[in-house]
Amino acid sequence: xxxxxxxxxxxxxxxxxxxxxxxxxxxxxxxxxxxxxxxxxxxxxxxxxxxxxxxxxxxxxxxxxxxxxxxxxxxxxxxxx
Numbered sequence: 665x666x667x668x669x670x671x672x673x674x675x676x677x678x679x680x681x682x683x684x685x686x687x688x689x690x691x692x693x694x695x696x697x698x699x700x701x702x703x704x705x706x707x708x709x710x711x712x713x714x715x716x717x718x719x720x721x722x723x724x725x726x727x728x729x730x731x732x733x734x735x736x737x738x739x740x741x742x743x744x745x
Contacts, residue, residue, distance in 0.1 A: 668697040671712035673740055675704045679718055704740045711745050 672687070674680050683701045692699050700712060717740050 668714065669712040670697055670699050670714045670716070671707060671710065672699070672701045672716045672718065673704050673707050674718040674720075675736065675740070677703055679720065680706075683718070704736050708739050713745050715740075717741070 672683050674683065680701060680703050687699065687701060698712075700707075700710070702710075
């Protein structure tokens with residue numbers, strides 16, 4: 665049958681690792697969909713049916729960091745088919 669492809673993106677490697685640890689084992693091998701969890705830079709050139717973007721950031725200054733880079737934000741927002 666048709667497989668739904670799902671991608672989870674984060675600009676932060678530590679967050680990518682946390683998602684991988686929590687989600688890949690229980691959901692990665694299920695029938696009906698595929699799951700890819702990568703950094704935004706690691707996803708460049710890829711496309712999935714559904715993209716979930718985590719932009720959570722915690723720092724003392726409240727700076728947005730990654731989201732200031734228009735090219736990286738564009739990559740994150742254009743990965744869904």
